Amino acid sequence: xxxxxxxxxxxxxxxxxxxxxxxxxxxxxxxxxxxxxxxxxxxxxxxxxxxxxxxxxxxxxxxxxxxxxxxxxxxxxxxxxxxxxxxxxxxxxxxxxxxxxxxxxxxxxxxxxxxxxxxxxxxxxxxxxxxxxxxxxxxxxxxxxxxxxxxxxxxxxxxxxxxxxxxxxxxxxxxxxxxxxxxxxxxxxxxxxxxxxxxxxxxxxxxxxxxxxxxxxxxxxxxxxxxxxxxxxxxxxxxxxxxxxxxxxxxxxxxxxxxxxxxxxxxxxxxxxxxxxxxxxxxxxxxxxxxxxxxxxxxxxxxxxxxxxxxxxxxxxxxxxxxxxxxxxxxxxxxxxxxxxxxxxxxxxxxxxxxxxxxxxxxxxxxxxxxxxxxxxxxxxxxxxxxxxxxxxxxxxxxxxxxxxxxxxxxxxxxxxxxxxxxxxxxxxxxxxxxxxxxxxxxxxxxxxxxxxxxxxxxxxxxxxxxxxxxxxxxxxxxxxxxx
Amino acid sequence: xxxxxxxxxxxxxxxxxxxxxxxxxxxxxxxxxxxxxxxxxxxxxxxxxxxxxxxxxxxxxxxxxxxxxxxxxxxxxxxxxxxxxxxxxxxxxxxxxxxxxxxxxxxxxxxxxxxxxxxxxxxxxxxxxxxxxxxxxxxxxxxxxxxxxxxxxxxxxxxxxxxxxxxxxxxxxxx
Numbered sequence: 221x222x223x224x225x226x227x228x229x230x231x232x233x234x235x236x237x238x239x240x241x242x243x244x245x246x247x248x249x250x251x252x253x254x255x256x257x258x259x260x261x262x263x264x265x266x267x268x269x270x271x272x273x274x275x276x277x278x279x280x281x282x283x284x285x286x287x288x289x290x291x292x293x294x295x296x297x298x299x300x301x302x303x304x305x306x307x308x309x310x311x312x313x314x315x316x317x318x319x320x321x322x323x324x325x326x327x328x329x330x331x332x333x334x335x336x337x338x339x340x341x342x343x344x345x346x347x348x349x350x351x352x353x354x355x356x357x358x359x360x361x362x363x364x365x366x367x368x369x370x371x372x373x374x375x376x377x378x379x380x381x382x383x384x385x386x387x388x389x390x391x392x393x394x395x396x397x398x399x400x401x402x403x404x405x406x407x408x409x410x411x412x413x414x415x416x417x418x419x420x421x422x423x424x425x426x427x428x429x430x431x432x433x434x435x436x437x438x439x440x441x442x443x444x445x446x447x448x449x450x451x452x453x454x455x456x457x458x459x460x461x462x463x464x465x466x467x468x469x470x471x472x473x474x475x476x477x478x479x480x481x482x483x484x485x486x487x488x489x490x491x492x493x494x495x496x497x498x499x500x501x502x503x504x505x506x507x508x509x510x511x512x513x514x515x516x517x518x519x520x521x522x523x524x525x526x527x528x529x530x531x532x533x534x535x536x537x538x539x540x541x542x543x544x545x546x547x548x549x550x551x552x553x554x555x556x557x558x559x560x561x562x563x564x565x566x567x568x569x570x571x572x573x574x575x576x577x578x579x580x581x582x583x584x585x586x587x588x589x590x591x592x593x594x595x596x597x598x599x600x601x602x603x604x605x606x607x608x609x610x611x612x613x614x615x616x617x618x619x620x621x622x623x624x625x626x627x628x629x630x631x632x633x634x635x636x637x638x639x640x641x642x643x644x645x646x647x648x649x650x651x652x653x654x655x656x657x658x659x660x661x662x663x664x665x666x667x668x669x670x671x672x673x674x675x676x677x678x679x680x681x682x683x684x685x686x687x688x689x690x691x692x693x694x695x696x697x698x699x700x701x702x703x704x
Numbered sequence: 705x706x707x708x709x710x711x712x713x714x715x716x717x718x719x720x721x722x723x724x725x726x727x728x729x730x731x732x733x734x735x736x737x738x739x740x741x742x743x744x745x746x747x748x749x750x751x752x753x754x755x756x757x758x759x760x761x762x763x764x765x766x767x768x769x770x771x772x773x774x775x776x777x778x779x780x781x782x783x784x785x786x787x788x789x790x791x792x793x794x795x796x797x798x799x800x801x802x803x804x805x806x807x808x809x810x811x812x813x814x815x816x817x818x819x820x821x822x823x824x825x826x827x828x829x830x831x832x833x834x835x836x837x838x839x840x841x842x843x844x845x846x847x848x849x850x851x852x853x854x855x856x857x858x859x860x861x862x863x864x865x866x867x868x869x870x871x872x873x874x875x876x877x878x879x
Contacts, residue, residue: 237841238740238840238841239840239841242740242840242841363779371784371786372779372780372784373779374780374786374788375776375779375798375799375802376788376789376791376795378801380802381801384801384802384805384806384809385801385805387809388805388806388808388809388812391809391812391813392809392812392813395812395816396812399819403741403839406831406839407740407840410833410836410837410838410840411836411840422828422829423827423829424827425831426820426825426826426827426828427825427826427828427831428825428831428839429738429831429834429838429839430738430740430838430839431736431737432737432738432739432743432746432747432750432752433736433752433823434823434825435739435742435743435746436742436747436752436755437757437819437822438742438823439742440755440757440758441757441815441816441819444757444761444811444815445812448761448765448807448808448811448812451808452808455801455808459801462801658740659740659741662740662741662841663741663742666717
């Protein structure tokens with residue numbers, strides 16, 4: 221039995237019963253793929269083709285295919301890597317941190333957000349591996365004893381920490397996501413009609429039956445995994461930021477990087493979750509599960525983390541001046557007024573000004589505005605990484621080696637290509653897997669649905685913004701005192 | 705070997721919870737309860753002991769931490785010491801990130817494997833279930849019957865009195 225204030229907005233609208241939840245979410249899995257989905261998949265597959273072509277060029281001809289030069293030897297590749305890893309962070313935040321804080325609204329978005337995490341990390345991993353030039357030797361990053369002697373990996377290097385951080389993050393997210401999927405696969409299995417569906421979902425469901433003891437363990441395991449994922453998600457972007465912060469390059473060598481990167485990661489991740497969810501809820505008709513309330517809550521997190529990022533930008537400038545280090549000061553003046561001023565200006569506009577609009581209730585609850593904001597934030601966050609990486613490198617200590625960076629067509633192809641890879645994976649997920657965690661939504665349905673016993677529609681009459689879908693009769697009357 | 709079960713189907717978690725208490729109070733042993741989502745409080749009602757999984761988690765974490773520290777100290781400190789930037793061979797602060805990541809890695813995967821093993825979860829071709837609606841919207845209480853199934857009518861009455869919407873008899877091959 222749970223107790224929820226009657227003043228809370230319902231998390232599931234439309235007077236849903238338990239069976240409705242199964243029906244609504246399994247519908248997409250069981251139905252034939254619709255035309256819109258197939259059209260979207262074809263576009264994604266086209267860009268996946270672009271990705272494979274760019275990978276072929278990079279691997280066959282070497283990384284000379286990219287626009288890198290002697291001075292700017294890290295550019296789009298690492299920008300894209302950090303951007304994708306950052307996007308992944310929202311998924312773990314929703315699935316782990318919000319679970320520990322008992323934020324029930326996470327239930328309708330955690331499945332898709334975790335899927336997004338996994339696919340984003342796959343995309344991110346492409347860049348450092350391809351930048352090796354000889355990706356078939358990628359296993360050298362692990363501490364293998366190689367044939368030349370017992371030379372091990374260098375554990376003092378943040379790049380090696382990154383290897384451990386990203387691999388742990390990927391596998392932990394995958395396992396956490398899969399354990400959550402098992403009960404829902406069982407739901408689909410028990411409804412399946414065709415032999416292929418029955419077989420596949422039997423395999424995927426691992427023989428889940430929903431017995432009381434299994435559920436009890438399931439909850440314990442979920443809590444423990446959430447408990448270890450919470451510091452993990454903070455550590456991952458901390459370590460990514462250390463790739464820069466432990467160097468001695470002016471503009472990188474700052475102690476503010478870890479918290480600043482983590483906030484930026486969650487900021488861009490929530491923007492991506494919003495972009496995906498706003499599309500998913502319309503395409504799969506999930507408006508009753510991903511309500512305006514959910515969108516407003518995600519907007520608020522975006523605003524908070526966006527403001528932290530804004531403060532970090534200003535702090536960096538202040539510290540550059542306060543440190544009285546000439547090179548540090550030049551790096552920041554050059555960032556804002558040098559040849560890459562346009563990148564800096566885009567970053568400031570998209571990341572500092574845009575999230576402040578969310579203070580307005582009207583913006584927070586508006587679907588078109590939220591959608592536009594989420595795209596702008598993702599563009600801004602890409603520019604942030606570009607600004608940090610390229611502007612710090614392109615004018616180093618020796619003016620004779622100053623250079624500019626311009627991406628080659630293969631650079632662009634790889635970036636656009638990973639977007640294709642990401643959306644291909646996401647579209648396949650959305651079609652064959654339940655996009656919303658049915659079991660978790662059912663858990664909260666009775667007490668936070670708008671037909672639950674503790675929900676009082678009258679208390680909400682004052683809030684005119686919410687569509688009037690309340691008041692459906694309770695389908696499962698509460699009779700828990702009847703037998704006492 | 706096949707076994708007979710009486711299945712009480714319930715519509716609501718709170719009705720089920722009270723039924724579990726009353727059925728156990730009536731001296732009937734409940735085989736298992738199947739539900740579409742975790743029903744809070746059912747562990748106590750069924751007398752399921754608190755899981756010792758958190759203890760396992762601690763030891764998995766400890767294993768990960770020790771392994772990571774041993775690996776880094778052995779490799780860089782003893783097996784092939786390298787001078788990197790004039791720093792000590794065993795620079796513990798630099799070993800913290802990898803030690804932390806491997807602690808999490810071992811905890812998570814150890815927990816997942818333990819969970820799958822003790823709960824008997826593994827990919828299989830066919831899953832025999834008591835009632836397919838238990839993963840949809842019904843709460844199913846299963847009670848084992850003897851060979852003859854003679855207590856069925858008495859149990860039907862008991863379950864009905866405690867709010868079951870239907871009571872079925874089901875034969876299951878032992879699993």
